[in-house]
Amino acid sequence: MNSNVPQKGRPFEEILKELDSFGKDDPKYKEAKTWSLVYYLNEEYTQFLNDAYSKYFSANGLNPTAFKSLKRLEKEVLRFTADLFHVDYEACGVMTSCGTESCMLAVKTYRDLGRSKGIKKPEMIIPETAHVAWDKGAEYFGVKIRRAPLDENWQVDVKAVEKMINKNTVMILGSAPEYPHGIIDPIEKLGKLAVAHKVPLHVDSCVGGYILPFMEMAGIDVPVWDFRVDGVTSISADIHKYGFAAKGASCILYRNIDYFKHQVFANQDWPGGVFASPAFLGTRPGGAYAAAWAAIQANGIEGYVALAKKTIEVSNLLKEEICKLGCFEIIGKPIVSLLAFRSTDKDVNIFAVGDVMEEKGWHIDRLQMPDALHAMVTAPHEKVIEAFIADLKDAVQTVREHPELAEEGQAATYGMISHIPLRGMVRKQVIDIFANSYKLNATEIDLSDSSAVAPGGGESEGEKKSLMDKIINWYVKKKS
Numbered sequence: 001m002n003s004n005v006p007q008k009g010r011p012f013e014e015i016l017k018e019l020d021s022f023g024k025d026d027p028k029y030k031e032a033k034t035w036s037l038v039y040y041l042n043e044e045y046t047q048f049l050n051d052a053y054s055k056y057f058s059a060n061g062l063n064p065t066a067f068k069s070l071k072r073l074e075k076e077v078l079r080f081t082a083d084l085f086h087v088d089y090e091a092c093g094v095m096t097s098c099g100t101e102s103c104m105l106a107v108k109t110y111r112d113l114g115r116s117k118g119i120k121k122p123e124m125i126i127p128e129t130a131h132v133a134w135d136k137g138a139e140y141f142g143v144k145i146r147r148a149p150l151d152e153n154w155q156v157d158v159k160a161v162e163k164m165i166n167k168n169t170v171m172i173l174g175s176a177p178e179y180p181h182g183i184i185d186p187i188e189k190l191g192k193l194a195v196a197h198k199v200p201l202h203v204d205s206c207v208g209g210y211i212l213p214f215m216e217m218a219g220i221d222v223p224v225w226d227f228r229v230d231g232v233t234s235i236s237a238d239i240h241k242y243g244f245a246a247k248g249a250s251c252i253l254y255r256n257i258d259y260f261k262h263q264v265f266a267n268q269d270w271p272g273g274v275f276a277s278p279a280f281l282g283t284r285p286g287g288a289y290a291a292a293w294a295a296i297q298a299n300g301i302e303g304y305v306a307l308a309k310k311t312i313e314v315s316n317l318l319k320e321e322i323c324k325l326g327c328f329e330i331i332g333k334p335i336v337s338l339l340a341f342r343s344t345d346k347d348v349n350i351f352a353v354g355d356v357m358e359e360k361g362w363h364i365d366r367l368q369m370p371d372a373l374h375a376m377v378t379a380p381h382e383k384v385i386e387a388f389i390a391d392l393k394d395a396v397q398t399v400r401e402h403p404e405l406a407e408e409g410q411a412a413t414y415g416m417i418s419h420i421p422l423r424g425m426v427r428k429q430v431i432d433i434f435a436n437s438y439k440l441n442a443t444e445i446d447l448s449d450s451s452a453v454a455p456g457g458g459e460s461e462g463e464k465k466s467l468m469d470k471i472i473n474w475y476v477k478k479k480s
């Protein structure tokens with residue numbers, strides 16, 4: 001045996017202590033030093049969600065007739081969501097495990113709706129900034145993507161979308177907001193197109209679904225983006241993001257059952273019994289639904305409105321302070337709590353700034369096309385804004401004094417990966433590195449190290465390295 005499983009089981013307490021020790025190098029989300037991935041309020045609230053989750057820890061939503069409790073919890077979460085999105089209870093939907101599942105389900109639904117109308121080569125039109133879950137869905141379900149460009153406001157160009165609609169279009173997409181820059185697409189205009197051309201319109205509000213309605217209630221100006229817009233046929237929204245539920249909880253809602261039916265899978269001939277399933281998962285985690293329900297009950301409308309208000313105050317402050325440094329600009333004009341900022345000064349390499357910030361303990365995502373850093377703001381970030389800006393100022397100074405930082409570490413890798421025109425080669429290389437990191441004897445992904453590409457997968461290590469070298473050489477030659 002290569003694993004370190006003991007012959008005899010160990011005491012619970014000792015195991016739990018060891019689990020704690022594994023997380024010592026993880027992003028410091030409890031100190032609000034993480035600008036993505038985690039939606040964390042405080043320990044008391046987290047313990048409460050834990051308790052709610054545990055009550056239905058073993059319950060399974062696979063068979064909705066068995067655990068009636070789970071069906072009820074799911075329905076109540078969806079009814080609350082339907083109220084928020086201004087659709088009546090004619091609407092139809094399910095809870096899923098994550099935003100990606102919700103988005104991919106919509107791709108499957110509209111592909112099958114298209115098939116039912118005789119469309120054999122389905123296409124979907126998505127904005128350039130659509131979440132990558134849509135690309136994943138298209139790849140999994142064999143739907144061709146037509147990627148619509150953005151206009152000068154970083155919103156999808158509606159005229160371009162209209163030009164792309166053809167007899168094979170099974171759906172169009174708008175985001176509210178998109179993840180990279182926090183920009184809301186012009187949903188009302190897309191709605192008009194959807195109605196005129198009789199094509200379904202999905203709104204991806206995975207990140208915005210549980211903050212936009214509360215911003216509106218708080219009196220903040222928010223464009224109409226939900227089922228109030230004619231033509232919107234479905235919306236995805238993740239309660240495990242700004243709904244502050246436990247991870248593993250998203251929703252997808254359709255305006256009516258005629259769309260939803262195409263999402264449902266059934267097999268009447270399985271020896272295990274007649275089987276039907278509304279989403280991807282077989283076993284469905286009861287705990288996640290219980291925690292989502294509990295989060296709604298604990299925050300209430302007022303709690304969510306207060307959180308939304310605070311979150312927007314904090315992100316506005318962050319945007320202001322970033323701009324005051326004089327070498328950055330915010331991309332577009334995001335009104336929600338996600339933002340991207342890029343360098344306006346050729347001596348301040350944004351990825352090098354990211355590296356220095358990471359050394360200072362901040363977990364911050366890098367964007368490409370254009371190169372930028374990303375922040376997904378939550379209310380608890382209020383307490384760290386000052387420290388973040390001080391570190392950012394310091395990081396700018398360090399990068400100015402050490403231009404070589406742009407050619408080292410992750411800055412070099414991200415810079416190279418985002419600018420190489422041979423995108424197919426980059427994709428191949430990324431798949432290699434990523435797949436190898438899942439080998440059971442691999443340690444971790446190190447993007448800064450091209451030799452992280454371990455042998456295996458068809459090519460020798462030498463060949464793989466030369467692939468990377470080829471990419472770099474080709475690019476350097478082209479540039480010079």
Ligand SMILES: Cc1ncc(COP(=O)(O)O)c(C=O)c1O
Pocket residue numbers: 098099100101103131133175177178179204205206207238250
């Ligand atoms: C707009 C949008 N769609 C989909 C997703 C995917 O959600 P998840 O990471 O829960 O799968 C995200 C994640 O941030 C998102 O922002």
